[in-house]
Amino acid sequence: NFIASDIPAILKHVRKIYLIENNETVVLTASSVKIYNAERREVHREVFNVTWDADAAEKEGYDHFMLKEIHEQPKGIRNTITRRMDEEGNIVLDGIRMTKEEIENFNKVYIVACGTAYHAGLIGKTVIEKLAGISVEVDVASEFRYRDPFVDENTLFIAISQSGETADTLAALRLARSKGCPVIGLCNVLGSSIAREADATMYTWAGPEISVATTKAYSTQLAACYLLATEFARVRGTLADGQYEHLVTELEALPEKIEKTLADKERIQWFASKYANAKDAFFIGRGLDYAVALEGSLKFKEISYIHSEAFAAGEMKHGPISLVENGTLVVGILTQPDLFEKSVSNMVEVKSRGAFLMGLTTYGNYSIEDTAGFTVYVPKTD
Ligand code: BG6
Numbered sequence: 306n307f308i309a310s311d312i313p314a315i316l317k318h319v320r321k322i323y324l325i326e327n328n329e330t331v332v333l334t335a336s337s338v339k340i341y342n343a344e345r346r347e348v349h350r351e352v353f354n355v356t357w358d359a360d361a362a363e364k365e366g367y368d369h370f371m372l373k374e375i376h377e378q379p380k381g382i383r384n385t386i387t388r389r390m391d392e393e394g395n396i397v398l399d400g401i402r403m404t405k406e407e408i409e410n411f412n413k414v415y416i417v418a419c420g421t422a423y424h425a426g427l428i429g430k431t432v433i434e435k436l437a438g439i440s441v442e443v444d445v446a447s448e449f450r451y452r453d454p455f456v457d458e459n460t461l462f463i464a465i466s467q468s469g470e471t472a473d474t475l476a477a478l479r480l481a482r483s484k485g486c487p488v489i490g491l492c493n494v495l496g497s498s499i500a501r502e503a504d505a506t507m508y509t510w511a512g513p514e515i516s517v518a519t520t521k522a523y524s525t526q527l528a529a530c531y532l533l534a535t536e537f538a539r540v541r542g543t544l545a546d547g548q549y550e551h552l553v554t555e556l557e558a559l560p561e562k563i564e565k566t567l568a569d570k571e572r573i574q575w576f577a578s579k580y581a582n583a584k585d586a587f588f589i590g591r592g593l594d595y596a597v598a599l600e601g602s603l604k605f606k607e608i609s610y611i612h613s614e615a616f617a618a619g620e621m622k623h624g625p626i627s628l629v630e631n632g633t634l635v636v637g638i639l640t641q642p643d644l645f646e647k648s649v650s651n652m653v654e655v656k657s658r659g660a661f662l663m664g665l666t667t668y669g670n671y672s673i674e675d676t677a678g679f680t681v682y683v684p685k686t687d
Pocket of ligand 1: 419420421422423467468470471474
């Protein structure tokens, strides 16, 4: 018998797991496990059988877990989406038993999370508002839990959490439930606290994520948000004719588009090596690209230990531009067609201050080469 803080730590040895609740005490011997609650009464706990294969928690030849998990994104996205499509190509939000009336009656959605999961929430806000026509608030859990939020039984509360154990997010979920909100947990770990305390759970089938800096969980969180937004929009009747089928087709095409982006990795690594000793790096974007810029900047600082910040592209000129010196790296993210020209002009502004520009845009926008010194192209998607 073993005690561990997380399942992958003991996956090589055991498959039968007891999930321990708060304030419980365990008496564990070589031959028995007894669980007691706060009143010292023995409690019966169902055994949780882990279905992951043991090597899912191993590096499988990659230098480190983060690199492996970056490459597992196509599979994670495929699992997250295809498990929720029926034979007729309709989205089935398994685990979320909400009636048509409930989905029609929400007048607001509140997405609460921490770190990268918060950045996924920002994308979720944009797509749920745009497709389903519901107002969405997004908040970091450590702020939400200490303000008196305007939520009630007509507010759908979505907690996004890879581990399903982040204390601030769990506390925010409990606060929302105390105010009568229906709660959806968007988690990656089966049986985690947030998954257990939510009214309904939508799992991101990314597989165990060992790296502290999340990658595949983030991209599968985005896929889950797209599925939610598309299905809510269908129920609420806010989609144009044929738009639902179009969006479903786009979702199913995502894995191979990610494969194509990963295939460009040597070229991206070549460029990155030129900036290994940079002092600062700035990420700018508009709309969805601003949410992506925030995530790009977070990854940049937490992995390379180089100072980085993200700004809404239109805000750079109102102050932060004073930090741009000769050769400062500025990454412009321009994947949204209607905002492309505006973002290019923001990049020209910082270039005039000496910035070295990297562009991140979709194939076809080759005019970016007149402005950016290096560009990464990704496949177009809706
Ligand atoms: C941070 C992690 O500690 O917690 C981030 O480094 C993560 O990668 C954040 O996004 C939130 O964690 P979780 O498990 O609630 O998504």
